[in-house]
Amino acid sequence: MDKRDTVAVLPCPQYERAAVGETVERLLGLLPRDGRLGPHSRVTVKPNLLMKRAPNATTTTHPEVVCAVICWLKQQGVRHITIADSPGGPYTKQALMAIYRASGMERVAAETGAVLNLDLGSREIKSAGSGLVGSFTVIEPLCPREKDSGCDYIVDICKLKTHCMTTLSGAVKNMFGSIPGLLKPRMHYRYPQVEDFAGMLVDLCQTVTPHLVVVDAIETMEGDGPSSGDKRQLGLLLAGASPFAVDVALCRLAGFAPEQVPTVRLAAARGLCGDDIEVVGQPQLLCDRQLKLPRSASVDFTGRLPGFLRPVAGKVLTALFAPRPRIDVRRCIGCGKCAESCPPQTIRLVPSSRGRGKEVAVIGRKDCIRCYCCHEMCPVSAISVSKNLLTRH
Ligand code: SF4
Ligand code: SF4
CATH class of the missing domain: 3.30.70.20 (Alpha-Beta Plaits)
Structure with a gap:
């Protein structure tokens, strides 16, 4: 088994600063040490900041989890840390600031010294995925490092939620926020079938690949996620080096078969993950919590069609x-x-x-x-x- 397929899980009942900080430290200590982190690293942390919502709405990654990860990075000697995401809607400084403020990221930055990204630049990056997508436009702080821009280490800090289109929003889906603002709806337009859209997401995650994933599963969203579902307390934090392996663990936790989640099914078909993940920490906590599915779930038939039939039959x-x-x-x-x-x-x-x-x-x-x-x-x-x-x- 690849050491990237290890997923750590520990309990953390609430968003209390000392408890989250201590749990994140223990959690990341369970993973193999990553020698790439140090004083010269440029690290971008990528929370899920879907929209302008307060932390208790369970739509965005909780600021205490982001704060704890940044404190841990600083303990590893990292000096340059940027918080970045491209939320839904227009990618403007005004929209970013409003979301940073509402989600608690502004406070995290002030308390930790991390930089809030306000650089609206982006770069065209050649896809490293299956070939479904030729290239991606990616927001600057998640692009490969070039002198004083981009980064050389990405921490994906996702929120466990259900999702009306992709069934589950975890480590892989969170990286969709690397595409600037209103280019995201264009990707939906180019890949309207769930199967193709999920293939695009896996391609994107193979191109803008996080080096470390931390999952906020203290309070999660079930039902009609990612923004209109119900809050569900699970009291857990998870971490892993592979976003694909982490999503396999999240399927297990949610009680969804990997075949039900198109990004997990496609990642497995590409050999990026398997069911044989190694769970460390308190593995008994990674049991089926039976999250409520979105009401739209289980109606994607296109994944079972041969590729050449999908554009026409999928539409019908x-x-x-x-x-x-x-x-x-x-x-x-x-x-x-x-x-x-x-x-x-x-x-x-x-x-x-x-x-x-x-x-x-x-x-x-x-x-x-x-x-x-x-x-x-x-x-x-x-x-x-x-x-x-x-x-x-
Ligand atoms: S449906 Fe919702 S998003 Fe659309 S205009 Fe009404 S309130 Fe706004
Ligand atoms: S579901 Fe239909 S109406 Fe809603 S955003 Fe997509 S295409 Fe537009």
């Missing part, structure tokens, strides 16, 4: 069976975030019957590719994803 099957996003107009505040993130731009804001000047969002059903970006980005959970009559059971 998606139109027939994939759940549709639905807007609850009573909840909608007309903010337009769904329209901004909709890859085929099929959402319009129209005048609301609730008063002059008020608007609500409306989905143009014909062009909807069922990517659920709108559901993911709605700040007030006004968009639900419900199965159609054929797939309801």
